[in-house]
Amino acid sequence: MDETLLRSLIPGVLGILVRRGADFAAAEDAVQDALVEALRVWPADPPRDPKGWLVTAAWRKFLDASRADAARRRREDLVDDQPAPGPVSGVDDTLRLYFLCAHPSLTPSSAVALTLRAVGGLTTRQIADAYLVPEATMAQRISRAKRTVGAVRFDQPGDVGTVLRVLYLVFNEGYSGDVDLAAEAIRLTRQLAAAVDHPEVAGLLALMLLHHARRDARTGADGSLVPLAEQDRGRWDTEMIGSGVAILQAALARDRLGEFQAQAAIAALHADARTVAETDWVQIVEWYDELAKLTDSPVVLLNRAVAVGEADGARAGLAELGRLDAALPRYAAVAAYLHERDGDLDTAARLYAEAAHKATTIAERDHLTRQAARLNNR
């Protein structure tokens, strides 16, 4: 059975239940129950109309739960009021669901958890595994999130930017557990792109595809980090890169530039170069300039300093770096690299060691420690 197809039906089914009058939390529970039943029943007895099957099963679960509830009478009235069954367009409901799950009243971790469950159709256990927390913790996080958005009216329009930030968080969480969250984020962003016409949705989708296409090449067989310049470009997924570039170009043509499109443009320039030497650093610097106008993130300026160092030489890069706050994350790593390029190997070795000390991931720390060791043992 195609579990991805099954999961892609979830937001539509959930939307129908809510529109029929079920409150969000109860509808979400009912859909999860129906999902579990589908996983059990379908392999032996596949339905002709999977979505119709799910709607019927979920609605029955909802009614069962409601009948057992104290508010029995009031909810049973809904049965009489329910709209006649028939074809429904799932598009609007799906979109509303995205907005609800990314509602600004939720903390980022709650918004991510709720999105993965309600829109992505993942089980609580799968989400807990992916985030390396106990299932009970994730269950509580999801129930709290459902309570928080319980009072939100389902028809309120939302802010696309908030939804994109949540999807980007999911993408960046990477790939621990048995669910590939990066692939899941791409799937959800594709779904969103089909439901809403917005250049930044396309920009984020392109960005994710361009990063994802390089994933296999980013780590060595032992899990160590391979910097972009040393990656085996033959292991990049050229089809995915092509698809990302095409989506990006269509978005850029609409002349409504946003942060994600600019980031994707930089990723595309890296992906386009067949060798490191072919990288168009001058154009990359120009895109960083655009990006700096769109965001006040100092990390953008840090990355820009690297690009300037490649385009105009290490000295120019160091000059740019000198204007930034040395407390920025990865500042020491960038300084180390530029000093090495400039020929000051002692300073570079010291800075690599300092950067390793400040690294936030194991792979990054090990990589920087090796860089320091390489210069100290020359």
Added chain:
Amino acid sequence: MAKYLLLKHYRGAPSAVNDVPMEKWTPEEISAHIQYMNDFAARLEKTGEYVDGQALAPEGTWVRFDGEGRPPVTDGPFAETKDLIAGWMVLDVDSYERAVELAGELSAAPGAGGKPIHEWLELRPFLTATPNATDECHNGG
């Protein structure tokens, strides 16, 4: 969405403000202290910020390899060891600020005289296993 380790020390932390050894507290004060810790953990479970928590015995043994075919050497505990971990709690929170807020709350657990201990707790971020997908290092870092 970052994990932090909250370390409670038997020894090695700077002195608490309300610095009275536990064996000099009243039994009710000890119960109140333990209750506070349990309530704290239970509340974090409900907020979805709890990952793990364990207490450690004060007595430990040092172990090291002593060469091929020989049993490992054991020694200690060393009375002079400066630092001694009493237990830990692992949090999964949205921000560093939230982790500090929670650590501060745990440090306010009641001690002697029913007053907060103000003990020092050590807060350490976890290194994550995989780099952020977008932190691609096209340079040294």
